[in-house]
Amino acid sequence: MARHKRLVVPGRFQPPHMGHVKLIEYALELADEVIVVIGSAQESHTLENPLTAGERFHLLSLLLNEELKAWKERVYLVPVMDIQMNAVWVQYLKMLLPPFEGVVSGNPLVRILFEEMGYVAYKPPMFKRSLCSGRKIRAMILEGKSEWRDCLPKRLLEELDRIGFAERLKRLSETDEVG
Amino acid sequence: MARHKRLVVPGRFQPPHMGHVKLIEYALELADEVIVVIGSAQESHTLENPLTAGERFHLLSLLLNEELKAWKERVYLVPVMDIQMNAVWVQYLKMLLPPFEGVVSGNPLVRILFEEMGYVAYKPPMFKRSLCSGRKIRAMILEGKSEWRDCLPKRLLEELDRIGFAERLKRLSETDEVG
Amino acid sequence: MARHKRLVVPGRFQPPHMGHVKLIEYALELADEVIVVIGSAQESHTLENPLTAGERFHLLSLLLNEELKAWKERVYLVPVMDIQMNAVWVQYLKMLLPPFEGVVSGNPLVRILFEEMGYVAYKPPMFKRSLCSGRKIRAMILEGKSEWRDCLPKRLLEELDRIGFAERLKRLSETDEVG
Amino acid sequence: MARHKRLVVPGRFQPPHMGHVKLIEYALELADEVIVVIGSAQESHTLENPLTAGERFHLLSLLLNEELKAWKERVYLVPVMDIQMNAVWVQYLKMLLPPFEGVVSGNPLVRILFEEMGYVAYKPPMFKRSLCSGRKIRAMILEGKSEWRDCLPKRLLEELDRIGFAERLKRLSETDEVG
Amino acid sequence: MARHKRLVVPGRFQPPHMGHVKLIEYALELADEVIVVIGSAQESHTLENPLTAGERFHLLSLLLNEELKAWKERVYLVPVMDIQMNAVWVQYLKMLLPPFEGVVSGNPLVRILFEEMGYVAYKPPMFKRSLCSGRKIRAMILEGKSEWRDCLPKRLLEELDRIGFAERLKRLSETDEVG
Amino acid sequence: MARHKRLVVPGRFQPPHMGHVKLIEYALELADEVIVVIGSAQESHTLENPLTAGERFHLLSLLLNEELKAWKERVYLVPVMDIQMNAVWVQYLKMLLPPFEGVVSGNPLVRILFEEMGYVAYKPPMFKRSLCSGRKIRAMILEGKSEWRDCLPKRLLEELDRIGFAERLKRLSETDEVG
DSSP: OOOEEEEEEEEOOSSOOHHHHHHHHHHHHHEEEEEEEEOSTTOOSSSSOOSOHHHHHHHHHHHHHHHSTTGGGTEEEEEOOOOSOHHHHHHHHHHHSSOOOEEEOSOHHHHHHHHHTTOEEEOOOOTTTTTOOHHHHHHHHHTTOOGGGGGSOHHHHHHHHHHTHHHHHHHHTTOOOOO | OOOEEEEEEEEOOSSOOHHHHHHHHHHHHHEEEEEEEEOSTTOOSSSSOOSOHHHHHHHHHHHHHHHSTTGGGTEEEEEOOOOSOHHHHHHHHHHHSSOOOEEEOSOHHHHHHHHHTTOEEEOOOOTTTTTOOHHHHHHHHHTTOOGGGGGSOHHHHHHHHHTTHHHHHHHHTTOOOOO | OOOEEEEEEEEOOSSOOHHHHHHHHHHHHHEEEEEEEEOSTTOOSSSSOOSOHHHHHHHHHHHHHHHSTTGGGTEEEEEOOOOSOHHHHHHHHHHHSSOOOEEEOSOHHHHHHHHHTTOEEEOOOOTTTTTOOHHHHHHHHHTTOOGGGGGSOHHHHHHHHHHTHHHHHHHHTTOOOOO | OOOEEEEEEEEOOSSOOHHHHHHHHHHHHHEEEEEEEEOSTTOOSSSSOOSOHHHHHHHHHHHHHHHSTTGGGTEEEEEOOOOSOHHHHHHHHHHHSSOOOEEEOSOHHHHHHHHHTTOEEEOOOOTTTTTOOHHHHHHHHHTTOOGGGGGSOHHHHHHHHHHTHHHHHHHHTTOOOOO | OOOEEEEEEEEOOSSOOHHHHHHHHHHHHHEEEEEEEEOSTTOOSSSSOOSOHHHHHHHHHHHHHHHSTTGGGTEEEEEOOOOSOHHHHHHHHHHHSSOOOEEEOSOHHHHHHHHHTTOEEEOOOOTTTTTOOHHHHHHHHHTTOOGGGGGSOHHHHHHHHHHTHHHHHHHHTTOOOOO | OOOEEEEEEEEOOSSOOHHHHHHHHHHHHHEEEEEEEEOSTTOOSSSSOOSOHHHHHHHHHHHHHHHSTTGGGTEEEEEOOOOSOHHHHHHHHHHHSSOOOEEEOSOHHHHHHHHHTTOEEEOOOOTTTTTOOHHHHHHHHHTTOOGGGGGSOHHHHHHHHHHTHHHHHHHHTTOOOOO
16 A cells, blocks of 8 residues: 555544544555645534534544544644635645645545546545434434434533534524525 | 614615514614614525615615604614625624624524624514515515515515516526526 | 627536537627637536536537537637626626627526626527536436437537546535535 | 715725815715715725724714714715726625715726716815825824824814724834734 | 647736737747637726726737737637636636646746646747837826837727727826725 | 743744744743744745745744754644735634634734734744844845855755745746736
C-alpha cells in the first residue's frame, strides 16, 4: 500500500462521532500527516448543519483527545467554507492548505473531483456506518431516540449536552424559514 | 412587561398581509420604535419569493398607511439581503441597523440566533395565522381560490392586481428552471 | 414576423442535444445573430448540472459543427454564471453581452424577466421536447436506458463517451453530499 | 421645475453633517418623498469609512430630528451594500427600493448611471461644500483641528463624542493593515 | 515553433485598439483557435475600466470585422468576471472555457499563473505598445490629446463617438466616489 | 498578568519570519493555546501578498518546527479568507474557530474590532520590528538587498528558495494588471 506525506480528509462533522475517528485512523495508516477539512464552514443552525464550524472544530479536538493518542503531532483541523463551484473546489483547497497528495473520502463527488485534478483518492472501508453517521444521529435525536449516544465517547456527550445540541436541533425542527 | 427603545421584526412579506400588521402592532406595544427587516431582499420571481424587496417595501407602506395610524413616526422599513451564514446574521443586522435591544419573531431560528448573541427574543401570539400566512396566500392563488383576499385590505388588493401579482405567480408555476 | 439584429438564447445544456439545435435555428429565423448563453456556468458535477460550462461550450460547438452550417458567422457562445438576484439578471446580461433586442426561451421565468425590462420575449415551438430534454436524458442514463442516444448526433455521442458523461452521472448518483 | 413622487439621494455619510441636511431639503423641494441610500453599507472601521451603516443610520436620524421638521413623513433611510458592478447598480437599487423617478447627487458617476437607465438625475447646488464634507471632516480630525465641529449641530457632536468617533479615527490612522 | 489547438488571450480592452489585433494575430500563428477573454467583466464606468464587458465585446467584434478576415472561424470572445483569488483563476478559466493548451499575454502575473498550472505561456512581441495601450489612450483623452485616434480604425472611432466614450471618461474624471 | 485558555493571533505572514515566532511565543505566555489565523487567505501572487495561504501555512509550520519546541501541542494554524465587512469580522472568526478569549495583535484595527465585541486585546512588544517585517522583507527583495535573510532561519530560507519566492516577487513587480 502506498505511503504518503499528507492526505486530506474532508467532512461536515455534524456532529463528530466515532466513525470519524476510524476514518482519520485509516488515513493515518496511509500518510504521515492528515489535514481534516471541516467543510461547509459557513453553515450552522439548520437541520442539516446544526453546529458552527467553530463548534465542530472544538468537538473534534475533544473527540481526538479522547480517542487518538498524540493526534496533534500528525493531524491538522482546518475549517473551509464552500466555494459553490465544484470544478474549482480542489484547486481552492490547494490554495488554502499545505501540500497534499490525495484524499480519503466516502463521498463519490469528492473522489471524482480529486481524481480529475490528478490526485489519488481513497475510499475508506465502512466502519459500521449503518449506525454511526451524522445524518442518522440527527434523525434519531429528532425522533426522540437515544441509541446514537453509543456513537460518541462520554466526554463528547457531555460537551454536546453542555452546548445544548439536541435542544437546538429540536427547536430548529419547528421551522423551515430563515426570517 | 419590559419596555424597549427599539426592536427588530424580520419577515419576508410575500406578500404583506393583515397578520403582519398585527405583528408590528404587537412589537409596538413592547418598544418605542420597530425596525421591520424585509428579509431575503435578493430574492424575487420565484414561487417562494415572487415579489422584489422594493415591491414588498412599497406594499408594506401602503398596508401600514391603511391600517396603522402615524406608523412612520415609529416604524422603519429596511430591506436586507441574506448573508448565508446564520452564525453571523445578527451581527450583520447590528452592522446595518440603528441600535436595537431584541427581536419579535414567530420563527424559532430567528429567536435562537438573537438569544445566542445576548438579545431578548419575543414570540408573538398567533393572530389566527392558520388563515393568513404568505405561504397559504401563495398556495391559494395557485389553486385558484380567493379566500386569501380577506387577509388584505382593499387598497392592497388593488395594488397587487395592478402589479399583476397573481398572474406572475401563475406564470412562474409553469416552470422550475432559471434559464 | 419581426426581424431582429440580435437575440439571446439562454440554456443550461446539460447536455446539449438536437432540441437545442432546433431552438437556435428558430432564433436564427428571427434575428441576424444569436447569443447562446450557457447559464449556471458555476455549476458542475451534480445530478442536475453534471457538465462544466467549458465542457458544455465544447460539446455545443461540436454539435453545431455537425448540424448547423456556417454557425460561427451568426452565433456566439457565452458562459454566464448565476447572479442569484432574478430582478437584476437581465441587466447583468446587458452588462456582459453585445446589444440584444430580446430573448427566445421556453422558460416562463426568463420571458417574464426580459419582458419586465422592456424586451421582446419569444416562446419557441416544442420540437418534440417530450423526448429530448436535458432532464430526460439524465434520467434515462441513471435508469440504464439508451433511447436518449437518438437525441444526439453520432459525433456528440462519441465525445460524451470520451469524457465519461454517463459514468460521471452514475458515480454522482451514489451520493448527495458535497464533502 | 419638475415635481416628482419619489427621488433617491445616495451618500456615504461618514459622518452625516449639515451639508446632508441641505441636500435632503433640496431633494424634498423636487419630490414628495426621498429615499436616502446609506451606501457602502458593508464598510466600516477604515479611514475612508469609519462608521458602520447602523451608526450612520442612527446619526442621520438624530441629525434630521434636530434640523428637519416632520422628516419621517417624507424621508426613508435605507442602508445598501455595494454590488461591485456599476452597470447593474441602479437596477439593484430598483430591486431594493420602492418606485423612484430619479436621483439627486453631486457625484457624476451616480448621475451617469441613473441617466443611462432612463432616470432623471439632478445635480444639487454646492451649499458651501468647501467647508463641510465628510472627507474634510475626517482630515481635520486627524490633523487635530476642530473647525469641523461647526458642520454639525450640538446634539450630533455629543453623539459622535459618545461613540468615540474622533478617537476611532485616530486609532485607525496608526495602521494600514487589516489583520 | 509549437503549434496548438487552442490558446487563451486575456485582456481588459479598455478600449480595444490595433495592438489587440496584432496580439490576436500573433496568437493565431501559434494556434488553430483563440479564446479572447474579456477580463474584469464586472467592471465599468471607472477611469481604469470605463466600458462594460458588453461594450467591449461589441467594439472588439467591430474591430475584428475591420481588421481580421474571417476571424469568427477561429476566434471566440468570452467575457469573464474576476474571481478575486489569483491561485484559482486558471482553474476557473478551465471551468468556463473549451479546452486550451496555454496563454499569450504581456502580463507577467498571467504567465506565472498559467505556468504554475502546467500550461505553456507565450510573451508576445511588443507591437509599438509605447503608443497604443489602453492606459495611454485613456490618459490622452483626459489630457485633451487626440493622437490616440491613430490606434483605432475609422469604424471603431465612429462607434466610440456614438456611445460617447470620451465624454464618459471626462465626466467620470470629475469624481472619485461611488455614491 | 491574566492567564487565558485560548487567544487568537492574526497575521498575513508574507512571508513568515522570526518576528512571528516572537509574537506567538508572547501569546503562549498569556494563554494555554493559540490560534494563528493566516489572514487574507484568498490573496496570492501580488506584491502585497505574494504567497498563497497554503504556502504560508506550510512555511509557518516549518518555521515553528525549527524555533518553537512542541508547538503543535498548543498552536493551531487556520487559514481564513477576508469577509469584507470589518464590523462582522470577529463574529465570523467566532463562527470558524474554537472558543477564544481575546487577541494579540500589533494592528490597531484588529484590537478595536475585538474590543468592540467585548474581547480582551493585547498589544505585543515590538521585537525589533524595524528590521523584520513582511513589508520590509518584500521591499528589500525588490531592491536587490539581502539583509532580510537574517530574519529567517536557514531551513526557511532554503524552502523560500525552493519555491522561488524572490523570483516570483520580482516577476510580479514588472506588472500591475491582473489580466
